[in-house]
Amino acid sequence: MAYLDHAATTPMLPEAVAVMASLLPTVGNASSLHAAGRRARRVVEESREQLASALGARPSEVVLTSSGTEADNLAVKGLYWSRRRADPRRRRVLVSAVEHHAVLDAAAWLAEHEGAVVELLPVDGTGRLDLPALAATVARDPASVALISVMWANNEVGTVQPVREVVALAAEHAIPVHSDAVQAPAQLPVSFADSGLAAMTVTAHKLGGPIGVGALLLGRGVPLVPLLHGGGQERDVRSGTLDTPAVAAFAAAAALAVEQRPERAARLAALRDDLVRGVLEQVPDALVNGDPSPEGRLPGIAHLSFPGCDGDSLLLLLDARGIECSTGSACSAGVPQPSHVLLAMGVAEERARGSLRFSLGHTSTPGDVEAAVAALAPVVERARRAGSAGQGRSSARERVAGAVPAGA
Incomplete structure (x- = not known):
C-alpha cells in the first residue's frame, strides 16, 4: 500500500x-x-x-x-x-x-x-x-x-x-x-x-x-x-x-514534528515535486492546482485535476491498486459535490469534479511516489473510457426522452 x-x-x-x-x-x-x-x-x-x-x-x-x-x-x-x-x-x-x-x-x-x-x-x-x-x-x-x-x-x-x-x-x-x-x-x-x-x-x-x-x-x-x-x-x-x-x-x-520540520519539509517538497513531474509525464493534460511557487504552498500537498475523469472514480481505481489518496477534505468524503475550494478559486465545476489530492507525510517514501505515478496512467485511461461510455448512455437516454411520439 x-x-x-x-x-x-x-x-x-x-x-x-x-x-x-x-x-x-x-x-x-x-x-x-x-x-x-x-x-x-x-x-x-x-x-x-x-x-x-x-x-x-x-x-x-x-x-x-x-x-x-x-x-x-x-x-x-x-x-x-x-x-x-x-x-x-x-x-x-x-x-x-x-x-x-x-x-x-x-x-x-x-x-x-x-x-x-x-x-x-x-x-x-x-x-x-x-x-x-x-x-x-x-x-x-x-x-x-x-x-x-x-x-x-x-x-x-x-x-x-x-x-x-x-x-x-x-x-x-x-x-x-x-x-x-x-x-x-x-x-x-x-x-x-x-x-x-x-x-x-x-x-x-x-x-x-x-x-x-x-x-x-x-x-x-x-x-x-x-x-x-x-x-x-x-x-x-x-x-x-x-x-x-x-x-x-x-x-x-x-x-x-517541530524539531524535525526543516529536514522533513525539504524531503517532502522533493517527493512532491517528483510526484507532480511524474504525473505530468504520464498524463500530460493533467492540471496542477494551487500556488505554483514553492514558498506559497505546503511542501507535502500535490493537488491535480484530470480532464474527462470523475475524482471519486479515480480514487477508487487507485485504491484497488493500493494507492490511497483523496478527492479533498476527508470530512467531505463521499459527498457528491465539487470541492468548494476549487470553485472559489474559479475552477470550472467539471474540472473540480475530476481532481485528486496527494498528501505526503513522515512515512512517505520515493517508493510511494513511484507506485502512484505508475498507477495513474492506466487508471486515468480507464476512468475516461468509463466517463465516455456514461456520456454515451446519457445521450441515448436524452434522444429517447426527446423523441417525437409516434403518430404525432
Missing part, C-alpha cells in the same frame, strides 16, 4: 505511541485533588508547556479540546458571542471562501441561529486570500465586524495564506482574527506569539499524535464564551475531563 493521504490523518509517531501506551494503564482524573489526580495533572501541565514551546505560545494560552473541529467551533462561535455581547452591532463574520467546513459550517450555524451576517472573502486563482477585497469589506463598516477567520494553509490545495497581513489589517480596527492552522505546524514555521492572532486551532493527528485531541491557542486577554458547560476546566473555556494519555502523546508528537 502507498498511503498518500497524510493531510486527512498521518500515522502516529513511534515516540507518541510509546508515551500514550505508558500512560494508558494509569488512573487519575487531572481535576481530582488526591495523589492519582495530582499525577495526572502534572502530566497535563508538563504536556501543555511542551505544546506551548513547540507552537510559540505561553502555556496559559493552550486550551485543550477533543479535536480541531471543536477548537474551530469554539473560536468562531465563542468569539462571535463574546463580541456581540459587548456590542450588539458586531454581527458580521468574515471568513475566507476556502476554509475548512469546521469553520464554514460553524459560521453558517451562527447565521441561521444567532443573527450573524456571514461574508465569504474571495481568493485568487491559487487559492490565496484577496487582501484588497478583505480591506474593502472591513472598511465598509469596521465597527460591525465580530471576527475574521482565515486558515494558515489550505488543507486541499496547500496554499499558504497571508495570516500576518490579515492580522495587521484587522488590528487597525481591533478585530480579533482566528486561524485554523491544523495543516501547518508539521511543515511550516508556526509561532502563535509572532502571528498576532487572537486564536489558533491545532490538532494532534495531523502531526503524528492520536486522533481525538486538539487545542485552541487563545490569547490571555481574549474573551470567549464557552461551548461546553460543566466542570469549568481549561480556564472555564472548555469543560470536560481531559484525556491525559492523549494530551501527553499530542505534546510529544508536536515537539518532535
Whole structure:
C-alpha cells in the first residue's frame, strides 16, 4: 500500500505511541485533588508547556479540546458571542471562501441561529486570500465586524495564506482574527506569539499524535464564551475531563514534528515535486492546482485535476491498486459535490469534479511516489473510457426522452 493521504490523518509517531501506551494503564482524573489526580495533572501541565514551546505560545494560552473541529467551533462561535455581547452591532463574520467546513459550517450555524451576517472573502486563482477585497469589506463598516477567520494553509490545495497581513489589517480596527492552522505546524514555521492572532486551532493527528485531541491557542486577554458547560476546566473555556494519555502523546508528537520540520519539509517538497513531474509525464493534460511557487504552498500537498475523469472514480481505481489518496477534505468524503475550494478559486465545476489530492507525510517514501505515478496512467485511461461510455448512455437516454411520439 502507498498511503498518500497524510493531510486527512498521518500515522502516529513511534515516540507518541510509546508515551500514550505508558500512560494508558494509569488512573487519575487531572481535576481530582488526591495523589492519582495530582499525577495526572502534572502530566497535563508538563504536556501543555511542551505544546506551548513547540507552537510559540505561553502555556496559559493552550486550551485543550477533543479535536480541531471543536477548537474551530469554539473560536468562531465563542468569539462571535463574546463580541456581540459587548456590542450588539458586531454581527458580521468574515471568513475566507476556502476554509475548512469546521469553520464554514460553524459560521453558517451562527447565521441561521444567532443573527450573524456571514461574508465569504474571495481568493485568487491559487487559492490565496484577496487582501484588497478583505480591506474593502472591513472598511465598509469596521465597527460591525465580530471576527475574521482565515486558515494558515489550505488543507486541499496547500496554499499558504497571508495570516500576518490579515492580522495587521484587522488590528487597525481591533478585530480579533482566528486561524485554523491544523495543516501547518508539521511543515511550516508556526509561532502563535509572532502571528498576532487572537486564536489558533491545532490538532494532534495531523502531526503524528492520536486522533481525538486538539487545542485552541487563545490569547490571555481574549474573551470567549464557552461551548461546553460543566466542570469549568481549561480556564472555564472548555469543560470536560481531559484525556491525559492523549494530551501527553499530542505534546510529544508536536515537539518532535517541530524539531524535525526543516529536514522533513525539504524531503517532502522533493517527493512532491517528483510526484507532480511524474504525473505530468504520464498524463500530460493533467492540471496542477494551487500556488505554483514553492514558498506559497505546503511542501507535502500535490493537488491535480484530470480532464474527462470523475475524482471519486479515480480514487477508487487507485485504491484497488493500493494507492490511497483523496478527492479533498476527508470530512467531505463521499459527498457528491465539487470541492468548494476549487470553485472559489474559479475552477470550472467539471474540472473540480475530476481532481485528486496527494498528501505526503513522515512515512512517505520515493517508493510511494513511484507506485502512484505508475498507477495513474492506466487508471486515468480507464476512468475516461468509463466517463465516455456514461456520456454515451446519457445521450441515448436524452434522444429517447426527446423523441417525437409516434403518430404525432
